[in-house]
Amino acid sequence: MSKIWWTAAATAAAALITAAFVTATDSSGTPDDGMLVLVGQGTHRDDPLHFQLRGKPVKGLYPGAVKQMRITVVNPLGFRLRVQSLSAQVSGSNRRGCHAESQNLQIRQFSRPLPITVPVGRTDLSGFFPITMPRGAPRTCAGARFTITISGVGRRVTR
Amino acid sequence: MRRTGKVLLIVAVVASLGVAGTVLAYAGGWVVSVGPARLTANVATMPQGVEPSVARQDGQAVVSWSAQEIAPGVRMDHYVVTAHSADDPPRPDIIHTVGAGRGPAETLVFTMAEMTGGKWRWSVAPKYRGWTGEMSRLSQRLVFPAAPAPRVAATPGKGPATKPAPATAAASGAPAGEAGAEPATPPPTAPEPAPATSDSEQPESAPQPVLSAPDPAGSSAS
Numbered sequence: 001m002s003k004i005w006w007t008a009a010a011t012a013a014a015a016l017i018t019a020a021f022v023t024a025t026d027s028s029g030t031p032d033d034g035m036l037v038l039v040g041q042g043t044h045r046d047d048p049l050h051f052q053l054r055g056k057p058v059k060g061l062y063p064g065a066v067k068q069m070r071i072t073v074v075n076p077l078g079f080r081l082r083v084q085s086l087s088a089q090v091s092g093s094n095r096r097g098c099h100a101e102s103q104n105l106q107i108r109q110f111s112r113p114l115p116i117t118v119p120v121g122r123t124d125l126s127g128f129f130p131i132t133m134p135r136g137a138p139r140t141c142a143g144a145r146f147t148i149t150i151s152g153v154g155r156r157v158t159r
Numbered sequence: 160m161r162r163t164g165k166v167l168l169i170v171a172v173v174a175s176l177g178v179a180g181t182v183l184a185y186a187g188g189w190v191v192s193v194g195p196a197r198l199t200a201n202v203a204t205m206p207q208g209v210e211p212s213v214a215r216q217d218g219q220a221v222v223s224w225s226a227q228e229i230a231p232g233v234r235m236d237h238y239v240v241t242a243h244s245a246d247d248p249p250r251p252d253i254i255h256t257v258g259a260g261r262g263p264a265e266t267l268v269f270t271m272a273e274m275t276g277g278k279w280r281w282s283v284a285p286k287y288r289g290w291t292g293e294m295s296r297l298s299q300r301l302v303f304p305a306a307p308a309p310r311v312a313a314t315p316g317k318g319p320a321t322k323p324a325p326a327t328a329a330a331s332g333a334p335a336g337e338a339g340a341e342p343a344t345p346p347p348t349a350p351e352p353a354p355a356t357s358d359s360e361q362p363e364s365a366p367q368p369v370l371s372a373p374d375p376a377g378s379s380a381s
Contacts, residue, residue, distance in 0.1 A: 006164060058200040060230040063288040069198065091197070098202075105200065131200055139290045143204035150196045 051075045053086070053150050061105070064135045068128035071110075071150065073118045080157040082115045088129045092147035097140030105146050106132040117157060203230045208283035208295030211240070215301050218271035222281050222298070226263055229287045235259050237286035240267050245278035245300050256286070276305035 052074035058067045069088070075081050088107045090100040098104050112127025129150070133141070211224040220242070227235050236259050244250035253273055259265060269279075280297040 006168070053196040055196075055198045057198055059203075061200055061202040062229045062233060063290065065230065065233075067200070069200070090200075133202065135288055139205075141202050142290055144202045146200040146202070148198045148200055150198065 051077060051081060051152075051154060053152055055150065058131050058148075061131070061133045063133055063137050065133050067131045068111075069107075069131050069148065070128045071125045073123045073125060073152075075118050075120050075123065077156070078120060080117055080119050081154040082117050082157050083125075083152055083154040084115045086110045086114065086129075086150065086152040088148055088150040090146050091149040093144055094146075095140060095144040098138065098144040100146060103134060104137050104141050104144075106134065107148065108132065115154075118154075205229065205287070205290050205292035206285060207293035208238070208285055210296040211281050211283050211298045213281055213298045213301055215303065218275065218303065220269040220274050220279060220281070220301055220303070222267045222269065222283075224265055224283045224295070226259065226265055227285045227292075229285075229290075233287075235285040235287050235292075238265060238267075239284040239286060239291060239294075241282050241284075241294070242269055242273070242279045243282065243297060245280055250277055271303070271306070274301075274303040276303060278302045 054072040054074060055069055058069050061067060071086065073081070073083060088110075090102075090105050090107060093100045093104070108130040110127050110129055112125065116125060116127075118125075129148075131148070206227055206229070209224045209227060211222045213223075214221045222240055224238070229235060237256055238259060240255050240257060242253040244252065253269065255267060255269075257265070257267055278300055280300050282294045282297050284294045285292040
């Protein structure tokens, strides 16, 4: 009787472990190289994992000013990430006469080439998003506060 | 033995489930949701102008005020200086837009011809690339006595005591001509063909200085 129990238990455990490894290596959402696709913004339900993007607010913009918006990646996932893309866009403004559009505020591409590998935990990226206020920005933008939404996509680093 | 086997079985199943769950989570079975990453970018506000200090010198009004910044280290590029008449009825405002200097203070001279016979107060508003700040509080009032004779219609021997000087802007420590992107008119000490020495020696044919603002595009009298 005990042999039967032992055999059943061992079989069940082996089956579970095998299934888990198959899942990990075959159906993790990355058919090519076994990496995971990770979305920083967290808007897609189907994406399996998320990391966080943080940054410090930019202050003191004025016509002709170029400021640097630095980004910090918070990786809570327990493995290294390779950040494949980062994007930022002006998504709002608190002033009626100063809309969130390129005539009033412009964001250029991330200054550093991607991908960037980040370890577990918090990493201050060496690059930045250049934030530019055009010289012709209207007077109504004085004192305005723009909202900038940033997002990124990364993959798990397996080796 | 039988009891021990059951216990071991339970332990094995639990351990297997734990390992399997961990591996599944590691492979993407968990969704760690985070809120959208939103940051802010704040635009500087245009400051209100600094109340100017004024002084009367040789019939002219010397208006001075502290230089201002729109952001740390970024100076205003122009200032709008307005002379407000305190007469009754009031005269039209005299407005000069002057380029900023490099020093910590700015100065603008309103000529005797502009000021004569009136009571005036001044205000300053900073400008940066088309953005204009709020006008400052009005300065103290200065009173200028009327000129003894009309400037243009002066007959030989009855001209103004001192030639009216054009409005000049100068940063302290910098020459007037280097005051800013749109340099000020040279100060009254500039060479003149026939400098007057007194009322009685001012000839009618002597060239009269043209009242000009340092920034022609921005200067007007309303």
